[in-house]
């Protein structure tokens with residue numbers, strides 16, 4: 156569904172991202188990991204078509220992103236970003252309804268309103284529908300944004316969750332993206348939590364200074380030695396055979412002293 160070859164993005168003399176290859180098939184969940192400033196958001200914006208690559212190409216359903224018009228692109232890929240600014244004080248319902256725009260041909264139909272209510276219900280935000288979007292808490296706003304994203308019915312979902320979510324909603328959100336992947340969507344999520352990547356992702360792309368240093372199933376690529384090299388802290392790996400794995404960052408002195 157999504158294929159990226161030798162992707163690079165440069166600002167002035169500086170490459171923010173270089174030489175990245177990846178592929179996301181239907182039903183696949185890819186987590187993008189890496190330290191602050193390693194190029195995760197830049198990659199997501201390139202995948203979304205918000206930035207044009209300096210080098211390489213992003214292919215969506217076999218076509219370069221550049222050949223898609225805005226509406227055609229919005230029908231195929233949806234982006235959950237951290238940007239919450241709104242020019243007008245829309246209600247939560249109206250924000251969720253915005254997801255239908257790429258599908259409207261002329262007038263809105265009862266179907267579009269039914270889908271909006273279903274999307275709000277799926278993220279347990281139906282009770283917020285009359286509220287003004289700017290008055291929502293960070294976590295509530297994120298759920299409404301997810302309803303908008305669901306309403307878009309795109310095949311590729313690009314997601315950079317905020318830190319506004321408490322553990323329950325963070326897990327709920329990733330469970331939802333995992334379920335959507337099982338339903339056949341492709342999912343690319345920028346994550347900071349290695350444990351969530353280990354729990355939910357089929358594959359992980361680990362970035363450092365704009366380069367891919369590892370790409371593959373979480374268990375196969377997240378070695379403590381590599382993680383220490385990338386994040387510059389030590390990692391302890393915990394877990395029982397057959398159960399989930401946990402990566403715990405620790406100051407190097409603590410590990411050396413142990």
Ligand SMILES: Nc1ncnc2c1ncn2[C@@H]1O[C@H](COP(=O)(O)OP(=O)(O)OP(=O)(O)O)[C@@H](O)[C@H]1O
Nearest residue numbers: 166169171189190191192193194195196197198345
């Ligand atoms: N338009 C720009 N011009 C110059 N430098 C930029 C621009 N956009 C991003 N950068 C720089 O590129 C690097 C990568 O940024 P990016 O936001 O992709 O990193 P990130 O991995 O998402 O970081 P974080 O985890 O902190 O969100 C950073 O050093 C950032 O300051």
